[in-house]
Amino acid sequence: MFFSIIIPLYNRPQEIDELLDSLTRQTYTQFEVLVIEDGSKLDARDIVESYRNKLDVRYFVKENEGQGFTRNFAFGHARGDYFIIFDSDCLIPPAYLTEVNRYLLEHKLDAYGGPDAAHPSFTPVQKAISYSMTSPFTTGGIRGSKKNLGGQFHPRSFNMGISRKVWEATGGFILTRLGEDIEFSIRIHSLGFKIGLIPGAVVYHKRRTNFRQFYKQIHFFGRARINIYKFFPETLKLVHFFPALFTIFIIFTLLMNILVFPLAVFCNLFLAVFALLIFFHSWMENKSLNVAALSVIAAFIQLTAYGLGFMQDFWKRIILKSS
Incomplete structure (x- = not known):
């Protein structure tokens, strides 16, 4: 061949x-x-x-x-x-x-x-x-x-x-x-x-070689999922909403920490456990504490960047029906 x-x-x-x-x-x-x-x-x-x-x-x-x-x-x-x-x-x-x-x-x-x-x-x-x-x-x-x-x-x-x-x-x-x-x-x-x-x-x-470039790339990917939906609506699955839901949860947690701290305890605990899972899994995969710590940052950037891009174009192109 x-x-x-x-x-x-x-x-x-x-x-x-x-x-x-x-x-x-x-x-x-x-x-x-x-x-x-x-x-x-x-x-x-x-x-x-x-x-x-x-x-x-x-x-x-x-x-x-x-x-x-x-x-x-x-x-x-x-x-x-x-x-x-x-x-x-x-x-x-x-x-x-x-x-x-x-x-x-x-x-x-x-x-x-x-x-x-x-x-x-x-x-x-x-x-x-x-x-x-x-x-x-x-x-x-x-x-x-x-x-x-x-x-x-x-x-x-x-x-x-x-x-x-x-x-x-x-x-x-x-x-x-x-x-x-x-x-x-x-x-x-x-x-x-x-x-x-x-x-x-x-x-x-x-x-990408730094987190800023990575954020921009993944934000673009979130927007791309809505672009695909415009061609093939049936391909939009529940899993594609997960980053958007995670992003909303992050925003909610931040607000609760400012406004009603007792209600934020469980949110903080969930995020801490999630971060630890990523940290230890990356540590096992990469055999590096430095990479493991950076992996937590990368994962949170990936999910929130995708979620924000997804929500931006979902609101603009599906709710408002703008091109």
């Missing part, structure tokens, strides 16, 4: 250098790489060109349209039997393509997703963010499972593959951002294609 690896890029030359370097160590070598500069002001042409002797790599420049339509552009230029999408802030383990090729030959998936993990070189904050995004105590816990509380498994575009047949049948992404990967996955499901999780197709996903 010949793979086309597709990487949209926007003002992140350092990231593409690290990603391409990781691809030079793949044990399975039947692949090409397409790097698409999506209207960047900081281009990576020289960096990509430096890998010409190490990878079958092609570099494209186009006007800024967002990651969804940029991936469509790449699909139209890809030569592979199977297209693999990575975010530019990923590092790819050497056996990734070997594992994907083996699994696809055995299970005949039309589309797949893979998990993400923290690389040993990540900073403590990046490891904490990675933990939060994959933790069973946050909504991240439903993202890397074959069966989850959110219903069908939906591959996410930081680590996602589709067959050429899927591209030809779907025409690719119809949204360029704000939940475009979930909308795409739902349409793939609706056409009867077989989608699955490849457990061994792990990437090291850097995500």
Whole structure:
């Protein structure tokens, strides 16, 4: 099987250098790489060109349209039997393509997703963010499972593959951002294609490098869930309301601590137990007290940021019916 690896890029030359370097160590070598500069002001042409002797790599420049339509552009230029999408802030383990090729030959998936993990070189904050995004105590816990509380498994575009047949049948992404990967996955499901999780197709996903950037990203994800609802109302599940309910509970607890402290005791106790669960679980996972403490902060940021974004667009687009 010949793979086309597709990487949209926007003002992140350092990231593409690290990603391409990781691809030079793949044990399975039947692949090409397409790097698409999506209207960047900081281009990576020289960096990509430096890998010409190490990878079958092609570099494209186009006007800024967002990651969804940029991936469509790449699909139209890809030569592979199977297209693999990575975010530019990923590092790819050497056996990734070997594992994907083996699994696809055995299970005949039309589309797949893979998990993400923290690389040993990540900073403590990046490891904490990675933990939060994959933790069973946050909504991240439903993202890397074959069966989850959110219903069908939906591959996410930081680590996602589709067959050429899927591209030809779907025409690719119809949204360029704000939940475009979930909308795409739902349409793939609706056409009867077989989608699955490849457990061994792990990437090291850097995500954001500080909590402020992380908050902005997750707030965007909360808004994206409402955008998906506008296309597929039936996909909005009870689990998607959990961050909003958690955020309301946090606000209520803060008010009770100011206005009626005795009533806040039980709220404070609940939050303390929740924080301790995250702390000790992260400690066991990461073997670091520092990362464990930061994981508590990351988890609370993830839940409240998602909750606020979700409530913002729920009120605006569903209650007020504004576009």
